[in-house]
Amino acid sequence: MSGDRVRLDDLPLRDDLRGRTPYGAPQLDVPVRLNTNENPYPPPPELVDDLAEAVRSQASVLNRYPDRDAVALREDLASFLGHGVVPAQVWAANGSNEILQQILQAFGGPGRGAMGFEPSYSMHPIITTGASTRWISGAREDDFGLDADRAVAAIEEHRPDVVFLTSPNNPTGTALPLEVVERVVKAAPGIVVVDEAYYEFARTGTPSALGLLPGNPRLIVTRTMSKAFAMAGTRLGYLAADPAVVEALLLVRLPYHLSTLTQAAARVALAHRAALLGTVDRLRAERDDVVAWLREHGLTVADSDANFVLFGRFADRGAVWQALLGHGVLVREVGPPEWLRVSIGTAGDMAAFRHAMAAVLADHP
Numbered sequence: 001m002s003g004d005r006v007r008l009d010d011l012p013l014r015d016d017l018r019g020r021t022p023y024g025a026p027q028l029d030v031p032v033r034l035n036t037n038e039n040p041y042p043p044p045p046e047l048v049d050d051l052a053e054a055v056r057s058q059a060s061v062l063n064r065y066p067d068r069d070a071v072a073l074r075e076d077l078a079s080f081l082g083h084g085v086v087p088a089q090v091w092a093a094n095g096s097n098e099i100l101q102q103i104l105q106a107f108g109g110p111g112r113g114a115m116g117f118e119p120s121y122s123m124h125p126i127i128t129t130g131a132s133t134r135w136i137s138g139a140r141e142d143d144f145g146l147d148a149d150r151a152v153a154a155i156e157e158h159r160p161d162v163v164f165l166t167s168p169n170n171p172t173g174t175a176l177p178l179e180v181v182e183r184v185v186k187a188a189p190g191i192v193v194v195d196e197a198y199y200e201f202a203r204t205g206t207p208s209a210l211g212l213l214p215g216n217p218r219l220i221v222t223r224t225m226s227k228a229f230a231m232a233g234t235r236l237g238y239l240a241a242d243p244a245v246v247e248a249l250l251l252v253r254l255p256y257h258l259s260t261l262t263q264a265a266a267r268v269a270l271a272h273r274a275a276l277l278g279t280v281d282r283l284r285a286e287r288d289d290v291v292a293w294l295r296e297h298g299l300t301v302a303d304s305d306a307n308f309v310l311f312g313r314f315a316d317r318g319a320v321w322q323a324l325l326g327h328g329v330l331v332r333e334v335g336p337p338e339w340l341r342v343s344i345g346t347a348g349d350m351a352a353f354r355h356a357m358a359a360v361l362a363d364h365p
């Protein structure tokens with residue numbers, strides 16, 4: 001009818017997208033935002049200056065398309081990663097979400113399946129189904145870890161084309177021992193993606209799956225500059241894998257997907273990595289403090305190797321979320337029903353969180 005707003009259901013939408021809800025954490029303008037696992041420290045002034053300079057110099061060539069293969073950036077990323085990784089093993093895109101999407105486009109698809117162990121990052125199933133790939137939900141243990149035998153048995157049962165392992169896991173913070181990753185890679189018939197978005201926050205000595213790349217051409221390790229690198233606004237994710245995997249992704253990537261400005265910003269950030277990653281120790285210390293504080297206050301807290309903490313258990317977590325928001329503190333309602341997740345902010349942010357939480361606990365004993 002004329003004048004009526006067109007609804008989603010009126011459009012010839014794909015059947016498998018009908019009834020779905022988009023990914024979305026509320027972007028609310030509140031004093032203390034601890035809901036999307038960002039790094040609370042803004043880039044240092046020297047980085048801002050160098051970035052402004054890089055943008056100025058690139059601005060004069062913006063009539064041209066970017067380097068389609070992001071060669072210089074991939075060289076910088078390879079040397080940052082170490083572990084003997086060479087540029088041909090590295091690929092970059094707009095956030096690790098786009099990396100994951102390209103992986104699913106190349107290795108998933110109609111008639112294929114991808115499996116993850118939940119609770120885990122909610123975009124894994126969304127990206128999977130968006131690529132017309134069946135989502136297979138495996139389970140984590142009660143402590144949110146993975147038992148290697150049970151994970152291998154689930155993989156042998158479902159034979160997924162793609163397996164996601166998230167380490168440290170979002171939203172639980174759980175890191176996986178390398179032996180579990182190794183067992184899964186051996187058992188999986190297809191691609192294994194180890195999503196290491198939060199790797200830099202892991203407790204010292206936690207080994208990266210990068211060390212397993214030699215001899216495992218179906219293993220992909222994904223990383224991002226959104227978290228420890230404090231560059232979420234830049235949108236830069238990357239992977240390391242066998243060069244043949246990168247060749248596969250070239251088949252599905254959009255030409256010139258990574259803008260000249262994004263490539264320049266990421267290179268500037270890598271040049272300033274010491275300062276950016278210098279925030280990680282402070283964030284780890286704040287994390288360990290808030291874990292201890294929450295436990296002292298009688299709450300259950302998952303051990304965390306990330307820049308966030310999953311805590312509970314609340315009969316009505318929505319009420320607790322709302323009450324914290326009333327105190328100007330935004331956390332995330334995510335994960336199993338009785339839990340909430342708080343990202344680690346500055347010392348001031350965390351003091352505000354503790355203050356708000358103490359008041360909420362007094363009201364919701």
Ligand code: PMP
Nearest residue numbers: 095096097121170197224226237
């Ligand atoms: N993987 C995990 C486990 C995440 O939590 C996130 C961000 N929340 C991402 C990937 C995607 O991050 P980005 O696209 O910003 O790199």
